[in-house]
Amino acid sequence: MAIPTYASPLERVWHYTYLTVCTLIFVFLIAPIIVIIPLSFNAEPYFTFTDRMLSFDPEGYSTRWYRSLLTFGMQNPESTGWAFWSDAWTNANWVKAAKNSIIIGVCSTVVATVLGTLAALGLSRPEMPFRRAIMAILISPMIVPLIITATGMFFFYSNPCELLALIGFDPQCGRLAGTYLGVVLAHATLGIPFVIITVTATLVGFDQSLNRAAASLGANPRTTFFKVTMPLILPGVVSGALFAFVTSFDEVVAVLFIAGPDQQTIPRQMWNGIREQISPAILAVATLLVIFSIALLTTVELLRRRSERIRGVTPR
C-alpha cells in the first residue's frame, strides 16, 4: 500500500513506523519456527548457537540428532547397511511412533471426511431443519476444551457399555481405551468440525440448480453426486481431510488419556521427551514436522486456488 501524495511529513513518519512494526510482528510469528531448524544441526547438546556455529565452522554442525532419532530404541545401533535399516524400521521408537501416527491419522481422517462431507451436504440444503442448532453441536468438539473432551472419553472408552447397563441391558463389551479403534474414534470426533467448516464453505458457492439439471437429464441421485457434485466440492473435501489429518497428527491430550503403550504417537513421544529430559533430538523431530507442515500448507493453498478457479469465484 502506497502513501497518498497528500500525506503530511508526520504521516510519512507514521507510515514507515507502521511498516517497521508489521515487520517485527512477522518476525515474532515466523522466527520461532525458523530458528529451530539450524539449532537441530547443533553438534553440541545445547539449545543455543555455539560460537563455532556462529562462525560457520563445519565442525559446529552435525546430523547426530537426526541419527539419534533412528537409533533410539534400536537393538543394535552399531550395525550397518541393510541390518541397520531393518532394525530401525521395526524397533526404533520414533519410527514406531511415526507409523502409529500415520495409521491413526489416516483412519480417523477417512471416518471424519466421509461422515463430515455427508453431513455438510445435508446442512447446506435450504430445507434442513434445526440447521443452526445441529451445526453448533457438530462444531462443538473444536470449542470444548480438549482436557474436558479427553476426560469424558477416558471414562466412556474404559467401559463403553456402562450406559447400556443403566437402562437394563448387560452386554459384555471390551474396552475401547488402549486400542487403536478408540484413538481413531476420538481423533475422528476432533477432526469432524474442520471437515464440516471447510466443506460447507465450499458448498456456499455451489449452484443447487446443477443437481436439478442433472436429474432432469435423467441421472439418478448417485450419478448426480459422483459426476456433478463431488468434482465441484472435491477441493473443499480434500482440504477438510487435510485439516482432520493434521488435527489427529498433532493431537496429544486425548492420546495421553485413552491410548495404551502400543499407541505411542509422535506428539506423545515428543510430550514425554519434553517433560522428562529435553534433548536436541526433539528439535530434529520439530524440524521434520515443520517441513511436513510446509508441504501441507502448499497443498491446501493450491487446492484453494483451484477451487476458486473451478467455481469461478475470483479472489477478492
Add this chain to the structure above:
Amino acid sequence: MADAALDPHAAIATTASGVGSGTLTTADGMPLARALAHSQRRARRRAFLLVLPLLAFILITFVVPIGQMLARSFHNDGFSANMPQVSAWFASTEHGTAPDDAAWTALAQDLVASADARSIGVVGTRINYDMPGTRSLFTATGRQVRRGLEPPYQEALLEINEAWGDPRLWSVMRSASTPVTANFYLAAVDRTRDEDGNIQQVEEQQRIYLTLFWRTFWLSAVITGLTFILGFPIAHLLATLPMRKSNLLMILVLLPFWTSLLVRTTSWMVLLQQQGVINDILVWMGIIGGDARLQMIYNRTGTIIAMTHILLPFMILPLYSVMRTINPAYVRAARSLGATSWTAFRRVYFPQTLPGLGAGAMLVFILAVGYYITPALVGGSSGQLISNMIAQHMTGTLNWSMAAALAALLLGSVLILYWLYDRLVGVDNLKLG
C-alpha cells in the same frame, strides 16, 4: 378485475375456481397445497438423513461421554454403596442427631464388611475428599477390625482411634451417605460445610480454585488483548496490499497455523530459557549482564508469550476477511471532507472492522480458557490454568469427582461464550485459512 390483472396469483385462482372444484390439484388428483407440503417434508427428511450418521456419531463419542463424566461431579457412591447400614441409619435420623448405639453398631458392621471386601480404601477416599486427612483413619481401622471387633462398638472404635468421635466426621459421613452431593461444586468454589452443615469459606491457605479460575480468565483476557494489538496491524497490512503480495505474506501467518502445537511450544522453550537464544542475544548486545539472565519461561510470562504466538492466527484470519471487504473509498471520502488520518481511522475505518474483531477476540478467548498443553509445558507453577488442575485431579490425586466439578464449571463458561459467539457471529461463519 383490474386488481386480478395486476396480481398473477389472483388470476390463477380465479381461473381455477372457474373450473369448478375450487382447489388446485396435481395430475394424480392430490390438492396442490398438500402435495407441496408432502414434498417439502420429504426434502427435509432427506437432508436430515444425510446429517443423521454424523449427529449420532458425535452424540455417542462426544456428547454422551462428557455428560457421563459430568454426572460424576454430583454423583459419588464410594461411601453409600460400601457402607449400607450406616447410610440407612443416616437416612432414618434427623440432621444433627448424635450417634446412638444403633449408629455405632451399623458403623462397626459396615467397617468390618467393607474391610473384608477390601473396599475400605474407596470409602476412606470418599470421606477424605470432604475432610482431608481421614483416609488413613479408615484404612488403619480397617486393618484392625479385620482381626475382629467386639461390642460395645462405640468404646471399641474409640479405642482404636479417638477421631471416630469427632462430630465433624459424622457430619461428613452423613453428607456422603447419599450418592448425590453438591460438595464437589462447593469445593470447586473454595467452600466447605462445617459440622452443622453450614456453607463457609475454606481456610485462607487452601483457597486455590477461585484464584485459579480468576487467573485463567485474566490471562485469557490478556492474551486476547495481545493478539488484538499484534494482529490488527498485520491484518490491516494484508488487507490493503495488492493480492499477490498479501498472498505471499499470508504464508507467514498460515505457516505457524499449520505447524504442530508441540513444535511451537518447544521452540519457545528453546528461545526463552535462561541459556537460550533470546537471553544470549540480550547479553551479547549488553542490555543485561551475563549473570542477570531473564527468567522468561516456566512462569506466567512464558505462558503468555507462547499462547499469544499460538493463538495469533485465530485473530488475524477473521480480522483479515472482514477488512478485505471494507471499501477504501470511505476513508478517502472522510479525508476529503477534512478529517485527519487519525479521525478517519477512528470514526470511519475502525467501526467497520468490529465484526471481525468480535469474531477473532471471542474465538481466541474461548480457545485460551481451555488451554492445557502449553501452560503445562512452559507455565511453571504460576502459569498453570484451570485445565491443568483438572488434569492434576484426573491423573495425580485421582479425585475424579473434583475434576468433573471443575470441568463442569469450565465447560459452563465456555458454552456461554460459544452461545454468545453463535448469536453474534454465527458458527456457520467460522472460517479456516
